[in-house]
Amino acid sequence: MRKPCCEKKETNKGAWSKQEDQKLIDHIQKHGEGCWRSLPQAAGLLRCGKSCRLRWVNYLRPDLKRGNFGEDEEELIIKLHALLGNRWSLIAGRLPGRTDNEVKNYWNTHLKKKLIKRGIDPNNDRLAHYSAGAPKSCLSNSNSIRTSPVNFNGDDDNNVGGSDSSMDPKCNQTSSLPDLNLDLTVAPPPMEYVGS
DNA sequence: AAACCTTCCAACCGCAAGGAC
DNA sequence: CGTCCTTGCGGTTGGAAGGTT
Numbered sequence: 001m002r003k004p005c006c007e008k009k010e011t012n013k014g015a016w017s018k019q020e021d022q023k024l025i026d027h028i029q030k031h032g033e034g035c036w037r038s039l040p041q042a043a044g045l046l047r048c049g050k051s052c053r054l055r056w057v058n059y060l061r062p063d064l065k066r067g068n069f070g071e072d073e074e075e076l077i078i079k080l081h082a083l084l085g086n087r088w089s090l091i092a093g094r095l096p097g098r099t100d101n102e103v104k105n106y107w108n109t110h111l112k113k114k115l116i117k118r119g120i121d122p123n124n125d126r127l128a129h130y131s132a133g134a135p136k137s138c139l140s141n142s143n144s145i146r147t148s149p150v151n152f153n154g155d156d157d158n159n160v161g162g163s164d165s166s167m168d169p170k171c172n173q174t175s176s177l178p179d180l181n182l183d184l185t186v187a188p189p190p191m192e193y194v195g196s
Numbered sequence: 197a198a199a200c201c202t203t204c205c206a207a208c209c210g211c212a213a214g215g216a217c
Numbered sequence: 218c219g220t221c222c223t224t225g226c227g228g229t230t231g232g233a234a235g236g237t238t
Contacts, residue, residue, distance in 0.1 A: 035223090049224085050208085057225095086228085087226090100226070
């Protein structure tokens with residue numbers, strides 16, 4: 001039986017206070033990320049490392065974009081989800097400044113409904129796309145996203161098609177799927193995202 | 197104005213992968 | 218090689234905020 005990550009130590013739960021945020025930011029700015037296990041004590045926080053990591057990754061990181069998703073981002077999420085399924089971290093990895101949690105929430109609250117409106121089953125969008133009835137709006141309306149072969153290789157940790165042998169079989173079908181005409185390379189951010 | 201309902205998002209939980217020993 | 222520990226991921230939940238009656 002695995003021990004809970006926070007043992008029975010007295011740790012805070014729930015929403016983070018500004019002081020806690022500041023402590024975490026200060027500590028990471030001084031020492032960098034890493035060793036989340038020991039970070040709370042070192043930073044003087046009554047939180048478990050997991051909680052600190054989540055707070056940093058999802059909310060405090062300076063490179064986070066935040067704010068509404070653009071249409072390009074929406075379409076990209078939809079396409080990536082059709083290809084990858086609920087692999088939110090991979091999807092988020094293709095959206096600079098977005099976190100897996102943010103993408104997941106956005107999918108569950110906005111995009112699911114959007115797909116349903118389009119007549120696509122969001123739980124089965126992959127099948128829907130791959131069968132004959134894929135709505136044009138999903139796959140062909142990709143002017144904003146360059147069309148070229150899927151690029152998942154390189155030095156990226158999120159190497160999808162490569163070493164990830166745990167990938168579910170459906171993902172391995174990608175090589176035999178119809179040409180989805182997807183480009184998953186990260187293009188330079190559109191101007192609207194630069195400097196805002 | 198108040199009660200109730202719905203939506204949204206930050207945070208938690210449990211599990212699995214991978215590295216260290 | 219097996220076990221333990223840490224990290225990261227995805228699913229789920231709780232509560233605040235906004236909307237409706």
